[in-house]
Amino acid sequence: MLKPRIQDDMKAAMKAGDKRRLGVIRLILAAIKQREVDERIELDDSQTLAVLDKMVKQRRDSVAQYEQAGREDLAEVERYEIEVCQQYLPEALDEQALADLVAQAIAATGAGSMKDMGKVMAELRPQVQGRADMGAVSAMVKQRLGS
Structure with missing residues (x-):
């Protein structure tokens, strides 16, 4: 199950004091919870993957916009969030x-x-x-x- 794994990683990030990673994991869990509340369902793994996929896509769009505006600092934050989100996605297809x-x-x-x-x-x-x-x-x- 994907959701419990994300929650376990949140606890591990808290214990390790990794605030940057913890923030991203909390964003992921908030997006999952928001969809569960909106649709009044418990998300399964495929629906959770859809949420993660959407988050990665949004961040890629943001990176492109930040780079276009010359804001490399903000683009780097988005790249880190993509990196954390992709850890929960299955391996990409070639x-x-x-x-x-x-x-x-x-x-x-x-x-x-x-x-x-x-x-x-x-x-x-x-x-x-x-x-x-x-x-x-x-x-x-x-x-x-x-x-």
Whole structure:
């Protein structure tokens, strides 16, 4: 279970006096708790991964904006938060593994044109959540269906 692991890491960070890491872990737990309260559910691992994936994406966008504005100090804070969040995400897929999954999803859904992209993405989402950038996955599916 992912959530108890994050809570254990929070306790370890408290004991170690690692305030920077503790702050990030608290942000993660707050985001998880917020979604649980909003939807009145207990998040399972796949839903927790979705929250973490969203947090990483938001921070990557922030890094790009901070770098564009010349605020390297703020970009570094965001990079550290990405690093901590990624420790809870599964190992990223390499290009070939992702291409194989896209090919399997296209075959499984019988997709033949761009009209079928939604079906392919729905098939892929559970398999790649937290393991690949969904924008890159979408681009790969578009390229495959477009040709």
